Amino acid sequence: MSIVKDTNQLERNFKTDEMIINMGPQHPSTHGVLRLILKLDGEIVRDCEPVIGYLHRGMEWLGQNRTYVQYQALVDRVDYLAGMSDSHAYIMAIEKIANVTVPLRAEYIRVICSELNRIISHLLGLGIFLLDLGAMMGFPFYTFRDRESILSFLEEVSGQRMMFNYFRIGGVFKDLPKGWTRKVKKWINEEFFKYVDEYEAIATNNPIFLVRTQNIGYLDPKTAISYGVTGPNLRASGVNLDLRKDNPYSVYDQLEFNVPILTVGDTFSRYKCRIQELRESAKLVLTAIDKLPGGDTEELEKNKVALTSGDNPVYKAEDLMTVAKGKNVAPAFKCTPGEAYAAVESPRGQLGVHLIADGSAVPYRIKWRSPSFNNVSILSELVKGHPVADTVAIFSSLDVILPDVDR
């Protein structure tokens, strides 16, 4: 007589207990310090609560206790991979309230630098994404190699590799170095496009990569909008929201570029969207360099008189400056009272600054709308029903920067 009469019944009554597992804060795949409290049923995630704040530096409090000009040097640290976008949003908010017009040449330089910044941010994001999936086979090294080239371009411009502090109220810190635009154009045309093809050859058709990323972490457009997700994460779900097109700031309305929109909305399409944005941003840099008023600094020095004089000058003299005339702000710059919300399309989404000025040299209220804050809040929706290993892939595909979440 057997003890177990019905094995099927045994299987039916078999229960796995749910358990709470703590992931992070010091986890190598959390891009900084993010803590996830996971409720697991076996290996399946049933619920997830992100706990943030480990990198909170009080950016808003610091801003309200410093003058406008002092705070400029700090804003690059909000999202340390997109320092140009951070500065751009902050400076634009001040310029909106104080009603400062930026010279055309300075606007083009801003666009060129912001787009190069977008490329380095995506390169790091893609490299880390594959690293998190276990791809130590070279992809991260390739992206970091190419990122280094752009970092040195931006270092030549601003004097810093990552914390640029390059944008000023009314323009930019200084003009581009001589011969810089030629160098960037040559690098993009001869090397960068080839490199992006290389990345795709390594990753996009790699069967292991596809199995790990396709059909997981679906983000449907309605949930995404409700949670305020922006940037490539939203565009991979088929929502056409890009501030560069919808609410053109700077000179984006004078430039032609495409915004890649994908429809699937899974982890793979978020990767694919970033790869396509790499090419589009590189093309946008080339277009902006071609249309840069005055051309390279070398040519500008030679042709400045010819361009701005005569009966029908090509440009007004103010257009070719780097800082608006008479707007070289003093250290104790006082912003006129007012309220503005300035937003830019950072590599991670809509990055905005809500600024309330009361007429003194110190901002009354600064609020950062950091895209990563919203992007990480959707994580608990995305990982439900997936194994723990997929949690890492899904989180990594959101391309979240934790200092940007915690500010």
Added chain:
Amino acid sequence: MSTESPTQPPVIPPPVLPSEGEFGKFLKNKGISSTPLGNDADKVEMIELEIKDLVNACTLLKDSKEIDFNFLVLLTSTDTKKGYQSIYTLHSLNTKKSLRIKVTASKDNPTIPSVSHIWATANWYERESFDMMGIVYTNHPNLKRILNPENWEGFPLRKDYIPPVDLLNGPHPLTETGYAEKTLGKQTS
């Protein structure tokens, strides 16, 4: 909690009273009165609502087919003379229009109804607003500190906030437990 007024007024009121804008008129037709605050530097309409009208107005603005504010861009808070203010920046992805709603809660009892059931974005933003400004959002599913440690003392972005003298060597904020819960219990009861 102190009722001391901040040192400087936040926004100097414009000399001419602003007229009613598009969305102010829409809400008036639905029976909700609002105070127009003019436009900001971006020509975005700003209105001030009564606390009791907030949830109603937000639901109407989101569900209305022609206005359709489906995107809560930003929820922030500020410390004004009148009280603690909660500021909602709404945007529509279809009509590309924006609106800013302001709601002021008194300093003695800063409670504002939560809108997290209307926009999921508000869930974390309201937690941050509670953490930084001490505004209590009623009916919020999970109102607790989000960026500061759970037992942090005080609300850092209030104008009368005094930061700890020595963060490195002074008493550690985690040694006193349950501060946020105590504060929350005091304010809701």
